[in-house]
Amino acid sequence: MSQVMTGFVRAAAGAAALGMAFAAAAQPPETGSAHSAAPSAAPAFAPPAADSIPDDAFGKLVRKGQDIFLYTTRYAGKYVGNNMNCVSCHLDAGRRKDAAPLWAAYVLYPQYRKKNGHVNTLAERLQGCFRFSMNGVMPPANGETIVALETYMFWLAKGAPTGVTLAGQGFRKLPKPPEKADYTRGQDVFGQHCVLCHGADGAGQSVNGKMVFPALWGDNSYNWGAGMHSIATAAAFIKANMPLSQGGTLTDQQAWDVAYFIDAHERPQDPRFNGSVAETRRKFHDSSADLYGQEINGKVLGARSTPSGPRHGG
Amino acid sequence: MTKTPLFHGLAVRSLVAAGLLAWGAQAQAATPDQQGRAIASSGSGAAVACASCHGAQGQGMAAAGFPYLAGQGADYLAAQLRNFASGKRGSPIMGPIAKALNEEQIKAVAAYFSQLPRVIDVKALGARTDTYPPASDRGAWLANRGDWGHDIPACIQCHGPGGVGVGRHFPAIAGLPAQYIHRQLTAWKEKKRDPGPMALMGDIASRMSDAQMAAVSDYFSGLPQAAAGTPEPAQGDRQ
Numbered sequence: 001m002s003q004v005m006t007g008f009v010r011a012a013a014g015a016a017a018l019g020m021a022f023a024a025a026a027q028p029p030e031t032g033s034a035h036s037a038a039p040s041a042a043p044a045f046a047p048p049a050a051d052s053i054p055d056d057a058f059g060k061l062v063r064k065g066q067d068i069f070l071y072t073t074r075y076a077g078k079y080v081g082n083n084m085n086c087v088s089c090h091l092d093a094g095r096r097k098d099a100a101p102l103w104a105a106y107v108l109y110p111q112y113r114k115k116n117g118h119v120n121t122l123a124e125r126l127q128g129c130f131r132f133s134m135n136g137v138m139p140p141a142n143g144e145t146i147v148a149l150e151t152y153m154f155w156l157a158k159g160a161p162t163g164v165t166l167a168g169q170g171f172r173k174l175p176k177p178p179e180k181a182d183y184t185r186g187q188d189v190f191g192q193h194c195v196l197c198h199g200a201d202g203a204g205q206s207v208n209g210k211m212v213f214p215a216l217w218g219d220n221s222y223n224w225g226a227g228m229h230s231i232a233t234a235a236a237f238i239k240a241n242m243p244l245s246q247g248g249t250l251t252d253q254q255a256w257d258v259a260y261f262i263d264a265h266e267r268p269q270d271p272r273f274n275g276s277v278a279e280t281r282r283k284f285h286d287s288s289a290d291l292y293g294q295e296i297n298g299k300v301l302g303a304r305s306t307p308s309g310p311r312h313g314g
Numbered sequence: 315m316t317k318t319p320l321f322h323g324l325a326v327r328s329l330v331a332a333g334l335l336a337w338g339a340q341a342q343a344a345t346p347d348q349q350g351r352a353i354a355s356s357g358s359g360a361a362v363a364c365a366s367c368h369g370a371q372g373q374g375m376a377a378a379g380f381p382y383l384a385g386q387g388a389d390y391l392a393a394q395l396r397n398f399a400s401g402k403r404g405s406p407i408m409g410p411i412a413k414a415l416n417e418e419q420i421k422a423v424a425a426y427f428s429q430l431p432r433v434i435d436v437k438a439l440g441a442r443t444d445t446y447p448p449a450s451d452r453g454a455w456l457a458n459r460g461d462w463g464h465d466i467p468a469c470i471q472c473h474g475p476g477g478v479g480v481g482r483h484f485p486a487i488a489g490l491p492a493q494y495i496h497r498q499l500t501a502w503k504e505k506k507r508d509p510g511p512m513a514l515m516g517d518i519a520s521r522m523s524d525a526q527m528a529a530v531s532d533y534f535s536g537l538p539q540a541a542a543g544t545p546e547p548a549q550g551d552r553q
Contacts, residue, residue, distance in 0.1 A: 050455075050459060051446075051449040051455065053446075063445075063446065066445065067445065070445060071443070091462070091467075092459070092460065092462040093459065095462065096462055193512065196483055196511050196512055197472070205480055205481045207440065207474040207475070207478060207479070207480045207481075208436060208437065208440030208441075208474070208475065208476075208478065210440060210474075210475050212471070212472070212474050212475070212480045213472075213480070243512060243514070244467050244471060244472070245465055245466065245467045245514065245517060245518055246512070246514070246517060247465070
């Protein structure tokens with residue numbers, strides 16, 4: 001692996017560490033490489049059993065963190081601008097490998113990130129999740145929300161080696177598809193494998209005012225700054241995890257195509273938007289895996305976005 | 315206004331239907347709602363009245379293991395009747411009944427039951443959060459957290475918080491008789507019931523152990539009672 005490749009791989013691994021909140025700037029350039037880290041070399045790790053949270057003061061904060069993680073809108077609502085929960089993408093309460101598990105992310109921070117050009121603490125990384133993936137606002141780094149989430153992550157990572165990319169970390173990067181990702185083919189895949197839960201309008205489904213199936217685009221989805229808006233990231237997530245309980249059943253091509261289709265729809269604006277879609281694309285979205293600022297079906301994506309952040313009265 | 319023969323025929327039919335309804339006899343009603351109601355209460359031809367097993371209000375008959383139908387999605391109910399008729403969902407009781415209904419009747423009776431008042435307290439169930447059940451309550455764990463080591467998602471991830479059902483394709487499961495739920499899971503595992511949309515339930519059930527099936531059936535069966543009067547948990551509280 002060349003030096004450049006290694007650097008890219010590390011960036012990609014970091015990108016996927018917490019999955020969604022990673023912005024486009026550090027998205028991988030075109031390359032034919034297969035996996036982000038040689039899976040065979042990465043040590044395996046299993047988090048503690050879900051029912052083994054200790055029954056003490058520490059355990060109480062672990063539970064609080066898990067509650068926020070599972071029911072983010074309910075327990076950290078003031079920082080959330082859509083109706084998603086952390087667990088919408090980090091499956092099995094953040095325990096599932098290849099669904100950006102928390103235990104694998106925990107041991108990779110603090111970490112230098114190209115996205116903002118400095119070493120990010122875990123707290124700052126979590127703040128980014130709220131800002132981008134949750135289309136919300138950043139909770140204070142030392143406030144209860146972030147500290148509880150960190151505590152939950154710490155508990156999940158108990159016994160894991162530090163500074164090591166663990167097997168199952170992030171979303172497993174997919175090889176480039178045989179054919180260029182395609183909107184029309186993606187639409188077909190969507191109709192066959194996604195509509196049942198996420199709806200033809202991609203808006204997901206709720207019951208009793210609680211989101212059950214998350215919105216894949218539109219105002220209740222993640223914004224243009226979230227990692228999942230990258231076709232490569234979405235394809236990797238979809239391949240390993242979708243349809244729910246049937247991960248691995250779509251072909252790589254299908255995963256790329258449907259990721260393209262999903263990401264070819266409008267969503268809340270990138271919080272770093274500076275008034276010009278073209279300029280914002282140049283600064284943060286300059287990748288072929290990124291459709292922000294591109295014209296799809298006669299409309300420039302990002303040009304009609306709802307402003308990012310929580311909506312008032314909504 | 316000159317009545318066309320067709321119009322006349324419909325009018326006569328509706329009059330006849332109304333008369334039959336009044337007698338409580340088997341009826342071909344004019345509107346789908348009347349038709350559905352008539353089939354539910356009186357049956358049609360070889361199809362016995364739904365009410366005789368599923369209750370006058372579609373509330374089911376728990377002791378006998380007959381599920382409630384009230385408030386379930388019309389598309390879901392219609393699909394089940396079609397599957398009973400074709401044998402994709404094997405049932406010695408429902409097979410002959412469904413076969414006796416034509417497509418129009420299936421749609422009508424499915425729509426009728428879907429609009430009946432729910433027999434479960436959707437609000438109380440939806441507010442129920444079992445994030446930290448006792449370690450021994452495997453049914454609650456499976457229902458709320460899944461068993462991802464076997465690629466089994468939490469039931470509530472598709473059937474909604476409290477198992478109240480979601481949209482057109484994911485039926486309510488809370489409060490169904492335990493023996494009914496267990497029988498369905500077994501039927502899916504043994505490929506005696508159509509695997510459902512995208513084969514989701516067929517796949518999932520094939521990975522479930524019998525102990526899991528029994529535990530989760532008991533959990534959802536008893537959930538309405540458990541949820542009654544349970545307040546929404548305060549932030550960070552344990553159940």
